[in-house]
Amino acid sequence: MCGKIILPLHLSISDYNLYLGLRVNFVNKSNMKDRFPALLLRDLVMFPDMMVTLFVGREKSINALESVDDSNTLVLITQKDASKDMPKQEEIFSVGVLAKILQTSKVQEGTIKVVVQGIKRVKIDKLYTRAKTMYAHVLPLVDDDYTDEKEVLALKRSVQDKFEEYLSINKRINPETINDNISQISNLSDFCNLISAHLMLPVDKKQALLEITSIPKKLEQILVYIDSEIELLKAEGRIRNRVRNQIEKNQKDYYLNEQLKAIHRELGEEDYKEELMVLEQKVKSSKMSKEAKDTALSEIKKLKMMNQMSSEASVIRSYVDWLLEIPWKQISKINKDISKAEDILNKDHYGLEKVKDRILEHIAVTVRTNNMRGPIICLVGPPGVGKTSLAKSIASATGRNFVKIALGGMRDEAEIRGHRKTYVGAMPGKIIQAMKKAKTSNPLILLDEIDKLSFDYRGDPSSALLEALDPEQNKSFSDHYIGVNYDLSNVLFIATANSLDLPRPLLDRLEVIRLSGYTDGEKISIAKQYLIPKQNKFHSVKEGEVVFEEEAIKFLIESYTKEAGVRQLDRDIAKVIRKFIRKKLLDSNYEKQIVSKDNLKDFLGSVKYINNFVKSEKKIGIMNGLAYTEAGGDILEIESVAMKGDGKVKITGKLGDVMKESVETALSYVRSKAFFFGIDDKIFKETDIHIHVPEGAIPKDGPSAGVGICISILSTLIKAPIYADIAITGEITLSGRALRIGGLKEKLLAASRSRVKRVIIPQENLRDLEEIPLEIRGTLEILPVSNAMEAINIAIDGDFGTRIPIDDIKTQHTDRRYS
CATH class of the missing domain: 1.20.58.1480 (Methane Monooxygenase Hydroxylase; Chain G, domain 1)
Structure with a gap:
């Protein structure tokens, strides 16, 4: 195809006369050829001395340019019908212009930009095609002599x-x-x-x-x-x-439209006008809301009155395109087969029964009510437990398109709501962009890492999410760029987070489902059923080439990974398989590899973690606490020592404000009960107490170590050792009550891994034991207590005040012991 931009470039008089002399010399050469490559023009008539820029795209035209010899000369002929790509000879004018190529350059694949200047008129004697190139036999066409x-x-x-x-x-x-x-x-x-x-x-x-x-x-x-x-x-x-002064408004509008048509015709903008008409028809036939349709038609009306090259026209055109591309009522077919959905969820993920049940309930309600209104779920759990991949499986199980929005580190409100379209480079927010990407109005949108949102002077993105995540408001979500209400009620929002450190109003809009860390047994099952087959498929390893023994998997989990999820486990399995592939390429006889506990070191190197098993001997002032982190549960040793001083209390271990307050509360409780423990009041004035929690580089905070701190301080002051096989969790009050704590499953899992035999938990956490797998409960003796005194009587080996022998505790508290 040969498009054009006509650029008459007129030379200065001296240069122009010099050019004419060169042209005459060129034309008057007696040995000038009469056959030249021919280039067909659309909607353009070339004249001698005229300089134009052409954009050449048709195959024959490109071949004509490539066939030009050293003289850089070819014939430019205009075709009668510009719409035809391969006109016949009778559809081409018989007079053209011999032209010289001044410059050529490749614009893009299949298009060449060429600058040519007319030399003289020629009459086309004959046109023919050879090797996909059009040639023309020409005769000079000169003006007749005149007499007058x-x-x-x-x-x-x-x-x-x-x-x-x-x-x-x-x-x-x-x-x-x-x-x-x-x-x-x-x-x-x-x-x-x-x-x-x-x-x-x-x-x-x-x-x-x-x-x-x-x-x-x-x-x-x-x-x-x-x-x-x-x-x-x-x-x-x-x-x-005349019209400016006489006609009324409706006649004026008509005249201006007619005048605009004439201008478009003169400027060759008829295609642009037709394009706007097509755009207007698309808006009228679209499924967008009445508000959006009226807004789009109003913007197109403005567009018709503007120059298409103006910056404002570009802004309006982009805005209308966005309105058209957003799915307003395009709905994907929802899967209503609960059995099929359950199979998909079970195939992709091991365990996670709570989430699976909630999704199957949603599908069941959809079938019953025929209402696609989606819940707003927040999956909370440590890294690597499968929150993001689970969201993809839910999309597959429900038949919804999947779109992910990464919220980690986002600190600008406009990222959610978009910018006003009057700003340079304005765009809709992430939610509207996700809807465009999904191409349906009922997708599953994953709000990944919602707890990692931040804020600064540009606004608070978490506040901007309130409207989108409120089932009562998201029917009319307002994006700053779009400027019209958009219905998000059919969207299934799933957020993921490592913790519930979220603004209270945002948390109130989320249906929180906790995903706990996996037990070692669950990890072994996941590795066998999911991770190893997945990595074999990814690395093109045949079944049976790399065989992992169960003991090897267990040793890998205990000594090479320290996580609640299975992300590092997946990486280590992949590393073993890569090592196998490398050895196999170097040794053709190396056909199979059995990965055992003994040779695992050859693939992964020395063990990374030495299990933090609790000591067997009793210690004064050392109490095993249980901590919950974003990465799962862990054993937290609480150490106390007493020394001569003036009653000061020193706290180390990078403890947060809440944990420091727990120390103060525990110390106050011990002082208030000094008489029962046989402690002289003078000791608090003459003794300095130092409380330390090891691994001082790691920040620690939370109230659940309160009872453990109390026992550690008391053990130090009365010189009574603490049983080493006991771990404890619970918040303490000034009156000594043991309050409920969170993350019980992760804490008990950490206790089980560390070979703890007995765990003291608050009485209020008894109801949480139903959700603890038997695999964990079966290895522990769980002792619920309602106050600190009961915990002290279990943990400290000594004879004082209300001390109850440990043998008596076992008989008196049988109803409070679970295993």
């Missing part, structure tokens, strides 16, 4: 005067670039060519001027055309002035 020189000069003067008048009326042509050249051109053929090139005429009229060989007749025809154009321009001016 005065008449011709008079015509020339008239044409020049009229053309100057035409330039003064037609504001679309800059007269300063033409007038100087016209006045100093003595050759009448060149004079006619220059004026013909600048007249705004249809292709057929310009072609007629190119083909006329009689100078007088050509001047007369140019004069007729100029007169006609001048009258038309004057008529337009008169109509414009």
